[in-house]
Amino acid sequence: MKIKSLLLLLPFLISGCAHYSLAPSEGRPIGDLYSVESRIAWSRADEGGIELWTIDGPLLEALRFISVKDGDPLIQTTDKDARVPRFRAHMTPSEVTEFFVASLRTISAGIDTHQLSKGMVDVRRIREGGIDASSIHVRNLRPASFGRLPGFRFDFDFLSKEGLEREGIALGAIHDGRLLLMVYTGTREYYFEKHRAEVEGVFSSVQIPK
Amino acid sequence: MRFCRILFFLCFVCVGCLSCATPRGAPGALDDIQPGQRPDPSSDEAGLWLYMDRIESRLKSSGRVITDPSLNAYVRQIVCNLDPIHCADIRIYIVDTPNFNASMAPNGCMQVWTGLMLRAENEAQLAYVLGHEMAHYLRRHSVQQWRTVRNTTSALAFFSLATALAGVGFAGDIATLVAVGAIFAYSRDQEREADLIGFEMMAKAGYEPLQAAEIWRALMAEEEAAEQSSKSIFFATHPTSAERIATLKDMAEKTSKSRDSWIRGRQEYMAATKPFRMSWLGEEVQKGSPKTTGVVLNRLLKSEIDPPEAHFFLGELYRLRGEGGDCETACSEYRKALEMGMTRPEIYKSLGMVYWRAGKKKEARESFMEYLKANPDASDRRIIETYIHQLR
DSSP states (O other), X not given: OHHHHHHHHHHHHHHOSOOOEEXXXXXXXXXXXXXXXXXXXXXXXXXXXXXXXESSOTTTEEEEEEEEETTOBSSOOSSOOTTSOXXXXXXXXXXXXXXXXXXXXXXXXXXXXXXXXXXXXXXHHHHHHOEEEEEEEEEEEEEEEETTEEEEEEEEEEEETTOOEEEEEEEEEEETTEEEEEEEEEETTTHHHHTHHHHHHHHTTOBXXX | OHHHHHHHHHHHHXXXXXXXXXXXXXXXXOOOOOTTXXXXXXXXXXXXXXXXXXXXXXXXXXXXXXXXXXXXXXXXXXXXXXXXTTGGGOEEEEEOOSSOOEEEOTTSEEEEEHHHHHHOOSHHHHHHHHHHHHHHHHTXXXXXXXXXXXXXXXXXXXXXXXXXXXXXXXXXHHHHHHHHHHHTOOOHHHHHHHHHHHHHHXXXXXXXXXXXXXXXXXXHHXXXXXXXGGOOHHHHXXXXXXXXXXXXXXXHHHHHTTOSOOBOOXXXXXXXXXXXXXXXXXXXXHTSXXXXXXHHHHHHHHTTSSHHHHHXXXXXXXXXXXXXXXXXXHHHHHHHHHHTTOOOTHHHHHHHHHHHHTTOHHHHHHHHHHHHHHOTTOTTHHHHHHHHHHTO
């Protein structure tokens, strides 16, 4: 009986905890902030409050819709680490890229050595990182439209923890004191380019309610 | 008869004393590892090596290892100066991570983190830290600890941790290494022994003995300033103390008289690390531990190492922290860097952002214009032009 229960649980353990549903291609709202459209259907999941879209799986490529309020960190973490960088509404786009990189470094590379030394390791936090944050390089920060808003976009690259090369592009704007960011990442080999045109379509489809 | 008994007893004591020389140290100490030695495949030590071999294999492909041949040859030369006999058995990996750390796994895998290389002021200081870690390897301390913890509740913690972390990639492996280090935190006696052997190795190789206490002292200052959650990985496994520094200083004063000249190797060290120092400084600032990074940068300035760069990155530290008064301090540091002849274009962009934050629009605009003038091909040129436009 016990073995049977374990076998029933196995598919869930293998596929991970995220629950995916299909993102409709037309007029998909991102929270109550804006909506986007896509020519194709994506699988969507809630990744700790962040809307995540993917076609081949988030380890290969993923489009994330991030929204950060003034004073909040980029990604909410389980521990109340005061050192997590916080977004400020007065940031310039250059400072937003610094905030972006610093946040990923903190989340991914910031294994709490004090906790480790005490034997209190949040393994989930290490698993969640997924990227080797010390390898992130941002480039080509430039003005871009985020729907009707003046915004910015930038490119970046980094390595996964296993040393796999990845590429990323991000489109963002600051609206009503809130950072809106769409971030697409994928493996440099094949997957990043595979869906890039679709992502560009999503980027250019942003509708901000008046 | 009685005399014979006493003679026999004395012989026994003498033989016992001779055997004390190897192995040295506490009860349970093992023989030193011999050149080319591998553990018996059926032993528990072989299992430990196998585990470390797997971690080393991931480390190699992690993309974090600096492969620059000159820098690697330089560090290898220091290791070979310290121990020419075992140097061929040691595989060195310079890991691009902005934390102070060096470690040696029992299988001969040595990690030297760039955070250590940034902090060392000269070759002798790096040599001492490497010698200390090599002493743990030569004395097989981690194997001793492995055997000790197997009989304690910590062993359960180790295996559950190792199992949980298995397969999460290299960052996980760093965590594993640190966790292994933490659980295998060397005993006070082993630390003393590594201090002593590391010190003997550096002195024998001709490195200035006083530098051993110097790097410990610098690290202790950093540790005292550290935010609780950013305590150094190295200190998690190598607790320091004023007593330890005093002992090293005392040994150094006695040893210093044995030679007329010693190698400090500051020029050689700076020449070998120069191509990487800007990048290491940048990573140090971005790691998000402003208090300890401030201590590091101020120490570099005091030692007149990278002065313009240290001023620039102090400015960056204050700008990124952005607390009350930080903008003014950042401005002051940037100006000092410029006065010292720094020509890095980014300094003007940083100045522009600080002035803008302070409401000094004219100065901000001029700084951004200076940035573009100094770096006409900047990849962020178009966004900087929008800043200049907004500041009109």
